[in-house]
Amino acid sequence: MAGNTAPATQQPVKHFNLVRCVAVCLLTLIVLVGLAVLITWLVIRPKRLVYTLENGSLQHFNLNNKHINATFDFVLMAYNPNTKTSVYYDSMESVVSYKDQTLALDTIDPFHQPHRDTARVETKLVAQNLALSPSTYKDLRGEKSSGEIEVDVHYKSRVRFKVGMWKSKHRTLKIVCPSVKLHFSWSRHFENVPCEVEL
């Protein structure tokens, strides 16, 4: 009886050793992968892209018979603070709107932004005899007589990020520059508007 029990107790011990070895190996692997991810992250350290509307002007503004003519010029400064990541802006468009009514749009040529770089994105948005709702028309007349108009400027872009040889998939980047004040008089200074980013 005693001879039979000896191998029976040895078997679970061997089994237990194997399980322990696999567990230790797995744990080591997990720690190593975790460390690799942490080091990669520390090296790349992604930082948020920063956008500021630095100039805006309004020209050829005319309201007549519930229609508008206007030309908007904007300068967006795009700052990429990352030291390893560059950005591909594969398509980009800009919209200027007044109280949710789109006034004009413009498309921006694709460009690549290196790391630690500031890009200047200039747009000219033209509203050509655009029909307005009666309430928007009335509000815009009021703005004109006050000498100042407040619009929202949006940008939408398909972007990819590049780190070393690796390129990310396309993502949609939205930039919102809210409550942009434009003056009808040339003498007034444009106040910079910090923009919000959705990625």
Ligand SMILES: *[C@@H]1O[C@H](CO)[C@@H](O)[C@H](O)[C@H]1NC(C)=O
């Ligand atoms: C802003 O734009 C207007 C018109 O394009 C230009 O005359 C003016 O010099 C610009 N101001 C700055 C600070 O860039």
Ligand SMILES: *[C@@H]1O[C@H](CO)[C@@H](O)[C@H](O)[C@H]1NC(C)=O
């Ligand atoms: C806008 O300009 C066009 C010609 O460029 C003109 O026919 C139209 O009447 C203008 N509309 C307004 C609202 O001034």
